[in-house]
Amino acid sequence: xxxxxxxxxxxxxxxxxxxxxxxxxxxxxxxxxxxxxxxxxxxxxxxxxxxxxxxxxxxxxxxxxxxxxxxxxxxxxxxxxxxxxxxxxxxxxxxxxxxxxxxxxxxxxxxxxxxxxxxxxxxxxxxxxxxxxxxxxxxxxxxxxxxxxxxxxxxxxxxxxxxxxxxxxxxxxxxxxxxxxxxxxxxxxxxxxxxxxxxxxxxxxxxxxx
Numbered sequence: 001x002x003x004x005x006x007x008x009x010x011x012x013x014x015x016x017x018x019x020x021x022x023x024x025x026x027x028x029x030x031x032x033x034x035x036x037x038x039x040x041x042x043x044x045x046x047x048x049x050x051x052x053x054x055x056x057x058x059x060x061x062x063x064x065x066x067x068x069x070x071x072x073x074x075x076x077x078x079x080x081x082x083x084x085x086x087x088x089x090x091x092x093x094x095x096x097x098x099x100x101x102x103x104x105x106x107x108x109x110x111x112x113x114x115x116x117x118x119x120x121x122x123x124x125x126x127x128x129x130x131x132x133x134x135x136x137x138x139x140x141x142x143x144x145x146x147x148x149x150x151x152x153x154x155x156x157x158x159x160x161x162x163x164x165x166x167x168x169x170x171x172x173x174x175x176x177x178x179x180x181x182x183x184x185x186x187x188x189x190x191x192x193x194x195x196x197x198x199x200x201x202x203x204x205x206x207x208x209x210x
Contacts (some may be wrong), residue, residue, distance in 0.1 A: 002056075009053035009181035016185055033196050035147075035155045040076040044094070044144070046144060051098065062182075064133050070098055072140040079153040080093065112152040125176060129190030130168030139163045157200050162194040203206040 019042035029053045047070045053064030074094065077083040083091065139162035146156045167186050174182035 005056045006181065007051060008049055008056065010184070012046045012053055012180055013185035014051035015042045015049065018042050018190050019046065020189060024195060027196060027199050031199070031206075032202045033155050033157075035076070035153045037077070037080045037082055039155075040073050040080065040153070041082070044070070044073040044077065048097065062129075064130055064137075067098055068137045069140045070146045070160045074204050075144060076147070076153045079147065083090065121177070125173070129170070129173035129177070132166050132173050134166075135162060136166030137171060152192075155196070157197060160196045160200070164190065164197075167193065170172065 019039045021152065022042070023034060023036055023039045026036050047066050051063060051066040051070070054066065074083060086094075139159050142162055143159045147153050165182060165188050170182060172191070173179075173185040174186065
């Protein structure tokens with residue numbers, strides 16, 4: 001794998017790991033699961049980089065996983081009140097970058113299909129990895145729907161349960177593909193997701209006992 005591509009992927013995982021670490025520390029201190037603004041800022045930055053990594057590595061599973069979650073990150077930033085404070089040109093660029101990539105794909109559908117589905121990666125592995133990414137992405141769809149219903153940005157228990165399920169599949173996919181970027185990202189995530197479930201459970205116990 002090209003060293004530059006690897007570095008882009010590792011930097012993306014650093015952003016994702018940092019978001020979980022910060023959220024974890026803040027939740028430990030508050031003794032309840034929090035959804036801090038910095039979590040969504042780091043998510044958006046990491047998503048842009050991982051989208052680029054997936055594109056350069058011809059990895060459809062990674063691209064698929066990032067596309068939907070990307071706009072949910074933006075929604076959460078808007079719910080936190082940060083999005084409207086960004087310069088208009090920055091907002092426009094952030095909103096259009098993934099759409100430009102999709103436009104490029106639609107411009108050459110046959111070439112894109114050959115590149116992602118008829119390359120060196122077996123079809124069953126693409127489907128398996130994509131399934132993991134879809135489940136992983138659904139956690140943010142669930143988080144978004146839950147947050148819309150609550151009228152605020154929150155990270156409910158279901159988010160962490162879905163995260164664990166998707167992470168296990170992605171870890172297996174990464175091991176088969178010998179992808180150190182995905183492996184490193186998922187190892188840390190598995191611990192953090194489990195810990196957030198514990199924090200959330202203890203917080204509910206305290207709340208019910210009062």
